Amino acid sequence: MNKETICFILNGQKTEVDVEPTLLLVDMLRNNLSLTGTKLGCGEGDCGACTVLLDGKMVNSCLILARQVDGHEVLTVEGLGTYDKLHPLQDAFIAEGAVQCGFCTPGMLLSAKALLDENPQPTRTQIARHISGNLCRCTGYAKIINAIEKVAKGQPV
Amino acid sequence: MEFAYYNPKNMQSLLDTLSSLQNYAVLAGGTDLLVKMKEKLLRPMPQAVVDINEIGDLKEIAEIDGYLWIGSAVSHTALTQSRLILEKAGVLAEAASQVGSPQIRNKGTVGGNICNASPAADTVPALLALNASVEISDQSGRRHVPLADVFKGPGKTCLLPGQFISRIKIRPVQRNEGAAFLKFGKRKALAIAMVNAAIWLKLADGVINDVRIAFGSVAPTPIRLYELEKWLVGKPAEKELFAQAGARAAQLIKPIDDIRCTANYRKRLAQVIVFRGLMSAWEQAEGRCRCE
Numbered sequence: 519m520n521k522e523t524i525c526f527i528l529n530g531q532k533t534e535v536d537v538e539p540t541l542l543l544v545d546m547l548r549n550n551l552s553l554t555g556t557k558l559g560c561g562e563g564d565c566g567a568c569t570v571l572l573d574g575k576m577v578n579s580c581l582i583l584a585r586q587v588d589g590h591e592v593l594t595v596e597g598l599g600t601y602d603k604l605h606p607l608q609d610a611f612i613a614e615g616a617v618q619c620g621f622c623t624p625g626m627l628l629s630a631k632a633l634l635d636e637n638p639q640p641t642r643t644q645i646a647r648h649i650s651g652n653l654c655r656c657t658g659y660a661k662i663i664n665a666i667e668k669v670a671k672g673q674p675v
Numbered sequence: 676m677e678f679a680y681y682n683p684k685n686m687q688s689l690l691d692t693l694s695s696l697q698n699y700a701v702l703a704g705g706t707d708l709l710v711k712m713k714e715k716l717l718r719p720m721p722q723a724v725v726d727i728n729e730i731g732d733l734k735e736i737a738e739i740d741g742y743l744w745i746g747s748a749v750s751h752t753a754l755t756q757s758r759l760i761l762e763k764a765g766v767l768a769e770a771a772s773q774v775g776s777p778q779i780r781n782k783g784t785v786g787g788n789i790c791n792a793s794p795a796a797d798t799v800p801a802l803l804a805l806n807a808s809v810e811i812s813d814q815s816g817r818r819h820v821p822l823a824d825v826f827k828g829p830g831k832t833c834l835l836p837g838q839f840i841s842r843i844k845i846r847p848v849q850r851n852e853g854a855a856f857l858k859f860g861k862r863k864a865l866a867i868a869m870v871n872a873a874i875w876l877k878l879a880d881g882v883i884n885d886v887r888i889a890f891g892s893v894a895p896t897p898i899r900l901y902e903l904e905k906w907l908v909g910k911p912a913e914k915e916l917f918a919q920a921g922a923r924a925a926q927l928i929k930p931i932d933d934i935r936c937t938a939n940y941r942k943r944l945a946q947v948i949v950f951r952g953l954m955s956a957w958e959q960a961e962g963r964c965r966c967e
Contacts, residue, residue: 520679539680539724542709562710563779564865575752575781581709582782583702585680586726629777650864651776 524588529597537584544568544579547594555595555624559653566652569625570594576632576651595624598631607631607666609675614665618656625652630666639670676712682726686733686812686841692725694814694837699723701839703748704783706775707791733786733841736760745843747786747809751798752777754785763847766854766873770801773858776865786840789825792832792896795868799897801856802843803889804873810842817841826896851884852877853959855952859944861935868892869936870944874952876912878960883907888949893930893941900927903949912957921950 521536528551535550547553547570559567561580568579571593599605607630610616617623626649633640633648640648645666646659654662668675681696683689693699700708700721708724711717727733733748736757743764745754754760754771761768774780774788774797788796789809799822807822814837822843825832834840848854854875860866870892877885886907888900903923910916930941 539678540676561713563706563775566776566778569778576778577781578706578778581705583680583705583709583724583726585682586702586705586728588682632777647864648777651778 522585524585526587526589527591529593535584539583539585541584542580543570543582543584543587543592546584547579547592550584553594553596557621557624559621564653565622566625566629566649567622569628569652571628571632574632574635576629578651593628593631595627598627605631606669606675607634610665610668611662613675614661614668616658616661616665618654618658622652622654622656626654626662630662630669633666634670640666642667645670676720678712678721679723680726681723682729684729686730689725689727689730689839690812690814690837693839696723696725697836699725701790702726703728703787703790704750704779706779706783707787707793738763738847741846743845743847745785745845747789747840747842748784749786751775751780751783751785751788754798755780764801764805764845764854766804766848766856766875767798767801767845770798770856770858770871770873773797773856773871779865785843789822789840789843790832790834792826792828792830793867794829794894794896795871795892796897797856797858797868797871797891800871800873800889800891801854802845803897803899804854804856804875804887805845805848806875806887807843807845809840810844811838812841813838819844823899828895848875848959849877850962851879851960853956853961855955855959857948857952857955859948867935870930870941870948872945872948872952874949874956876953876956876960878912878957882909882911886953888924888952890924890928890945890948892935893928893945898928900924903927912953912960914954917950917953917957920953921946921948924949 557567559565563578563581570579702724733746735746751771751774755768788798808819856873858871872890875887891897925942925946930938
């Protein structure tokens with residue numbers, strides 16, 4: 519099929535990729551760019567494991583064509599922090615034990631970031647509602663909410 | 676999946692693209708379309724996908740001559756955050772806030788919700804209760820069609836090849852009017868409605884002057900309960916009347932058993948929804964605060 523070059527900002531870096539029209543964003547991230555932090559769960563927008571931020575908004579990367587991000591900005595978990603300096607949410611998830619199997623974690627972190635960017639001091643209910651599109655099958659929600667709340671309240675990790 | 680991808684940058688280019696293609700799908704939010712395409716649920720499978728997300732005009736909400744005009748590519752999130760919608764058509768913001776999940780609401784659009792023609796679409800009962808009409812554009816021009824006439828069956832609309840819903844028009848809710856949206860799903864998030872409904876009501880001196888009752892998930896398309904509306908008009912608004920209306924609604928609808936729940940349970944839900952919806956719309960119409 520006819521490939522076309524798309525150009526977008528990925529984790530702060532200008533990125534060019536040759537993509538087919540049918541390629542999904544999640545597959546481009548994982549297969550073409552080897553960024554396997556973004557997980558593919560259900561592939562139908564139900565589980566949120568593939569959540570990334572597109573122009574700062576949380577979206578399911580399994581339901582977006584790679585071509586659609588041409589000229590836009592994408593943030594994946596790889597762009598959230600570095601090994602030397604984790605993002606405060608990552609520190610808090612570790613400190614609170616908010617990671618069990620870890621499959622939902624990248625999506626959870628990005629959803630949490632989108633929330634705090636928009637509403638720096640959410641209530642517990644607002645946090646729970648906001649992560650309603652991110653399933654954790656280890657059912658570790660309480661600790662995930664604790665971790666997000668901790669960052670929102672500016673508590674030391 | 677195999678298809679060609681188009682992303683026109685303006686309306687004219689969109690209409691030209693649509694008229695040049697035989698077998699296409701319009702990509703708005705993609706939250707339903709891409710799922711259906713992955714699962715090969717579309718017959719025939721589209722050979723082309725026309726992405727409308729780069730057309731800024733379709734993402735605007737404006738008030739013109741006393742009406743609200745909503746671009747078809749306005750996302751559910753945008754509806755819930757629009758000052759115009761929140762102040763003048765809160766029932767639509769409420770319905771939009773109950774669609775899917777935050778991720779789905781960020782991508783899913785009001786036009787997509789209509790064109791998908793799901794009997795369970797959440798924004799559609801709210802739009803029907805607000806007596807919405809849609810602007811259908813094609814190369815020959817634009818025309819307006821009542822939203823109720825758009826739906827022809829599950830997944831089927833009146834749109835012909837080359838035609839496209841560009842905007843949705845609603846009248847703001849006025850003083851002496853109230854509107855409510857209610858939904859029952861299996862969960863509070865990411866649940867397709869077992870039953871959803873929206874009710875709009877206009878009072879004049881305590882009497883129901885006009886009313887619209889729209890239901891989803893109880894028929895092959897979203898529906899209005901015209902018979903019940905007629906029965907209510909001219910009667911003094913009061914709790915007992917609304918309880919009777921609920922019982923009548925349950926009699927009037929003909930839902931089916933499916934994977935989400937039974938027909939009987941849907942009738943029971945419809946009864947409760949009509950009662951609660953009328954109560955809520957009544958309180959708003961009377962200017963009483965509905966403290967959540």
